Amino acid sequence: MTKTQFFIYFIIFLVIDNSFGQTLKITGYDDQTRRKYIANYTDNYLNGQYYEYVGKKKVLEGYFSKGFKSGTWLYYHDNGKLAIEVNYDENELNGIAKEFDSKGRIRAKISYKDNQRHGTCFIYSPKKDELYLTINYNKGELEGEVIENDERSKTIINYSKNKRNGAGGFIDANGDFNKITEYQDGKVVDDYIVYNLSLKPKEKYLINPRGEFYKKIIYEGEQIVEEVLLGNIDTSFMYSKYMWEEEKVKFLLFYVENGESNILAPIYYSE
Structure with missing residues (x-):
């Protein structure tokens, strides 16, 4: 329209x-x-x-000031419960945006400044009312720690200017940090360890000076059972396969695209 x-x-x-x-x-x-x-x-x-x-069901309500979305805007589920609460300042998202499921449980708290994600954001498990992801942004870019919580461990990946940098790994039930690999400017620059569900090493990929995986070591328990030459595989293979990716937060109902916020349905403006 x-x-x-x-x-x-x-x-x-x-x-x-x-x-x-x-x-x-x-x-x-x-x-x-x-x-x-x-x-x-x-x-x-x-x-x-x-x-x-x-x-007769209200699906959203908000306030305009001289043509601009302003103040608190509320979006509702079909059952009438609050789905999203966001704050605008002259059409730009600012402050904490909240998302709730149809039962009224919090699902996300996303911090915005000038229409960009900025500050610490929280994503909650869709199955349990527990914190799942903690994500840090600076002016729309990932900056600092991204922490993923599950029943067995806490996975930590460090970012700088939207790229992975520094050690990535997890903290086990004993509070010990277990390194998975090292990143520099978004690329794997160290050996890469894959852990099983018991948080024990399952595979280890060795990296050569050219930044390629050249050997895979397979573990059974704490024993090495096999070593396989890989033929120099690009490390991007591991980048997307085993670790957290931001795509996991795409279930959120609100997002920013091309500098414009889009929430559930478009809002139409007059000339």
Whole structure:
């Protein structure tokens, strides 16, 4: 729906505002989304409270200030429970954005500044009401530790300017750090250890001076049972196979793309 089409279905109610001129209370319906819109329109701008409904169910509410999304915006699940709470400052995400599941349990807390992820963010397990990921951002880029929690260990990967840097590994139940490998500018630069479910070494990939894996060592218990020459494999093979990738957080309902925030459904603006 274009900006012009947005107003085709409106029934307009005129209210006189002595301070700013005429304010239009607008009700409209979009055949494609099957949503009813209620908005206020003042001096050629969307201005004031804004609502969307599917049938009698409210699916979102927010506030416009002179055409810009401003303050707290709320998005709802089909059952009426809060799905997302975000804060805007002149159309840009700022502050803590929260996502909840349909039962009202917290699923994510994402920190924004000037429409970019900034600061410490938290992702919670979809099956248990427990912290799953802690992620640090600086102006939209991964910076610092990314920590993944599971029942057996705590995996830690360090980032600098959106690339993995430094030692990566996990902390076991005894509080000991177990190194998996070393990264530099996003690339593996050290031997790479793969652990089994008991957090014991299962395989070890040895790296040569050219940054390629040339040998795989296979363990059974604590014993080496086989050594296999690999023929110099690029280390990017291990980069994506065994460790945490940011794609895991794509289940979030809110995201930023091309500098514009997109949440559940687009918001249409007037000229």
